Amino acid sequence: xxxxxxxxxxxxxxxxxxxxxxxxxxxxxxxxxxxxxxxxxxxxxxxxxxxxxxxxxxxxxxxxxxxxxxxxxxxxxxxxxxxxxxxxxxxxxxxxxxxxxxxxx
Amino acid sequence: xxxxxxxxxxxxxxxxxxxxxxxxxxxxxxxxxxxxxxxxxxxxxxxxxxxxxxxxxxxxxxxxxxxxxxxxxxxxxxxxxxxxxxxxxxxxxxxxxxxxxxxxxxxxxxxxxxxxxxxxxxxxxxxxxxxxxxxxxxxxxxxxxxxxxxxxxxxxxxxxxxxxxxxxxxxxxxxxxxxxxxxxxxxxxxxxxxxxxxxxxxxxxxxxxxxxxxxxxxxxxxxxxxxxxxxxxxxxxxxxxxxxxxxxxxxxxxxxxxxxxxxxxxxxxxxxxxxxxxxxxxxxxxxxxxxxxxxxxxxxxxxxxxxxxxxxxxxxxxxxxxxxxxxxxxxxxxxxxxxxxxxxxxxxxxxxxxxxxxxxxxxxxxxxxxxxxxxxxxxxxxxxxxxxxxxxxxxxxxxxxxxxxxxxxxxxxxxxxxxxxxxxxxxxxxxxxxxxxxxxxxxxxxxxxxxxxxxxxxxxxxxxxxxxxxxxxxxxxxxxxxxxxxxxxxxxxxxxxxxxxxxxxxxxxxxxxxxxxxxxxxxxxxxxxxxxxxxxxxxxxxxxxxxxxxxxxxxx
Numbered sequence: 001x002x003x004x005x006x007x008x009x010x011x012x013x014x015x016x017x018x019x020x021x022x023x024x025x026x027x028x029x030x031x032x033x034x035x036x037x038x039x040x041x042x043x044x045x046x047x048x049x050x051x052x053x054x055x056x057x058x059x060x061x062x063x064x065x066x067x068x069x070x071x072x073x074x075x076x077x078x079x080x081x082x083x084x085x086x087x088x089x090x091x092x093x094x095x096x097x098x099x100x101x102x103x104x105x
Numbered sequence: 106x107x108x109x110x111x112x113x114x115x116x117x118x119x120x121x122x123x124x125x126x127x128x129x130x131x132x133x134x135x136x137x138x139x140x141x142x143x144x145x146x147x148x149x150x151x152x153x154x155x156x157x158x159x160x161x162x163x164x165x166x167x168x169x170x171x172x173x174x175x176x177x178x179x180x181x182x183x184x185x186x187x188x189x190x191x192x193x194x195x196x197x198x199x200x201x202x203x204x205x206x207x208x209x210x211x212x213x214x215x216x217x218x219x220x221x222x223x224x225x226x227x228x229x230x231x232x233x234x235x236x237x238x239x240x241x242x243x244x245x246x247x248x249x250x251x252x253x254x255x256x257x258x259x260x261x262x263x264x265x266x267x268x269x270x271x272x273x274x275x276x277x278x279x280x281x282x283x284x285x286x287x288x289x290x291x292x293x294x295x296x297x298x299x300x301x302x303x304x305x306x307x308x309x310x311x312x313x314x315x316x317x318x319x320x321x322x323x324x325x326x327x328x329x330x331x332x333x334x335x336x337x338x339x340x341x342x343x344x345x346x347x348x349x350x351x352x353x354x355x356x357x358x359x360x361x362x363x364x365x366x367x368x369x370x371x372x373x374x375x376x377x378x379x380x381x382x383x384x385x386x387x388x389x390x391x392x393x394x395x396x397x398x399x400x401x402x403x404x405x406x407x408x409x410x411x412x413x414x415x416x417x418x419x420x421x422x423x424x425x426x427x428x429x430x431x432x433x434x435x436x437x438x439x440x441x442x443x444x445x446x447x448x449x450x451x452x453x454x455x456x457x458x459x460x461x462x463x464x465x466x467x468x469x470x471x472x473x474x475x476x477x478x479x480x481x482x483x484x485x486x487x488x489x490x491x492x493x494x495x496x497x498x499x500x501x502x503x504x505x506x507x508x509x510x511x512x513x514x515x516x517x518x519x520x521x522x523x524x525x526x527x528x529x530x531x532x533x534x535x536x537x538x539x540x541x542x543x544x545x546x547x548x549x550x551x552x553x554x555x556x557x558x559x560x561x562x563x564x565x566x567x568x569x570x571x572x573x574x575x576x577x578x579x580x581x582x583x584x585x586x587x588x589x590x591x592x593x594x595x596x597x598x599x600x601x602x603x604x605x606x607x608x609x610x611x612x613x614x615x616x617x618x619x620x621x622x623x624x625x626x627x628x629x630x631x632x633x634x635x636x637x638x639x640x641x642x643x644x645x646x647x648x649x650x651x652x653x654x655x656x657x658x659x660x661x
Contacts (some may be wrong), residue, residue, distance in 0.1 A: 051534065056602075057535075057597045057602075084530070084531040085530070085531060085596060086529055086571075086572040090628060093628060
């Protein structure tokens with residue numbers, strides 16, 4: 001299991017809520033856990049992956065995500081279970097969407 | 106003036122008659138008992154014969170294949186197999202035992218690795234890998250079988266054959282063999298007093314044997330909707346809105362796989378919401394894919410002609426004769442040769458998946474250590490340069506090709522077939538679908554080929570679709586633009602990360618690359634909820650209980 005940790009600049013996420021779990025482990029799906037914590041203009045992302053040697057790819061995936069999404073102030077854990085970059089990118093976008101839809105504020 | 110030649114003009118016929126006489130002398134008549142079939146083969150097959158052992162990616166003359174693998178290699182050897190598929194262990198065993206030596210074929214999916222090993226050991230000479238239609242064509246030119254071993258469903262008292270829904274390659278093989286002094290031997294599942302219909306007339310068949318077990322049929326085209334991913338749903342949305350609606354694609358062929366199954370299952374939901382019913386996907390060259398049931402039931406589909414059948418679809422097909430080609434008995438009549446011709450000449454679009462695409466758009470499923478072949482894909486995934494009839498989709502693609510000026514802007518106006526490759530940028534285990542150099546380059550030499558085994562040539566591909574968007578290669582003005590258009594949809598692969606970002610944005614502004622958002626598709630809407638059926642059980646329900654899936658797909 002490889003652990004990759006990133007802290008990246010991102011637009012502040014205006015909504016607050018309890019931790020949110022998105023996706024299902026298994027069936028090519030990947031599981032994401034979102035929670036508050038980091039400074040408002042920083043996004044922390046940690047990836048646990050069974051496939052070794054793909055750090056440059058995941059670096060590019062999370063950099064693009066942090067640049068396009070309002071993920072500042074969020075800590076995101078990704079448990080990929082062999083998911084492809086396409087699945088992870090889509091799941092990240094869906095996670096931000098779900099966070100905003102079900103936010104308390 | 107030359108003296109007239111006095112050639113023995115009927116030597117081949119006399120040779121065939123000699124074989125038949127040898128068998129007769131042993132008491133072997135048209136109806137051969139199963140236990141004497143090895144003896145029959147040893148009697149009528151001669152060393153060096155061209156033999157077609159019927160089998161493709163669906164039905165297999167498996168009893169005759171096993172019998173051929175049991176002949177005495179002292180008597181029967183150095184055969185030249187000319188057949189669609191090398192799929193069974195027995196096919197490979199023929200080469201291991203020296204019964205066969207040469208091979209001309211189309212596809213070898215399951216035996217690809219063993220075939221590569223045999224080439225390495227010098228036990229097999231592969232002359233060429235063909236498309237199905239190309240191989241059938243050569244049966245009538247320079248690869249005519251001396252002996253054809255075929256499979257049918259039933260025989261009647263006169264010796265006529267009924268193939269059932271899986272007619273497939275049989276008519277093409279028998280036509281070439283029976284009418285050029287060859288011998289046709291059929292395995293059948295049963296004898297019946299009367300047949301539902303005659304698919305092969307008695308006079309074209311020399312021997313019939315009732316096999317102890319029904320011939321094997323692979324349910325190759327069944328895809329469980331439960332395994333379709335959200336990424337496949339997203340790509341299907343891109344194809345439906347960005348290509349089918351854009352060009353008004355009415356006639357088409359879909360390759361095998363989950364990517365295209367997702368399209369089929371989105372037609373009655375997403376396609377309907379775009380108002381596309383009756384405007385796209387009305388006429389198909391396609392096997393009876395279970396995934397097409399919801400679109401048929403929704404009234405999307407007017408006609409389907411099939412290469413073969415699909416296990417479990419028999420009753421459904423028989424109940425939809427307006428859509429499928431059926432005999433007076435109600436069962437499907439498939440025909441691989443005609444359907445390949447239909448897919449090549451009469452369809453506006455082919456879409457399929459592949460394993461590797463290079464920077465010029467060349468694609469191949471040949472990867473290191475495996476010799477596979479491509480079946481029918483190169484046939485349908487190629488511009489039909491002999492096509493003359495016009496359609497809206499064909500004309501629009503031709504106009505775009507002229508804009509791209511790949512053939513010179515001032516050239517004679519002509520249409521173009523749409524050839525679409527649909528891939529997720531990474532396959533399983535993070536294998537990239539986009540590569541700088543195809544593995545095919547390294548396979549040519551060991552296979553004894555002068556050129557790399559390419560499935561679809563880049564200059565035939567018009568669109569590449571990935572989760573990142575659609576690259577329209579017709580609109581590319583030169584090879585450098587084509588390369589950037591491909592890099593621009595190649596995601597986080599090395600090829601994708603190597604893109605010229607400014608050039609890719611320019612191509613996007615010109616509509617050469619179109620992202621989901623450029624087409625008004627919200628990526629987050631890509632949900633499995635859009636699938637018209639989300640399980641095999643849903644498909645059974647959609648068919649009104651007529652679809653009867655094989656047991657391996659019944660998980661409820």
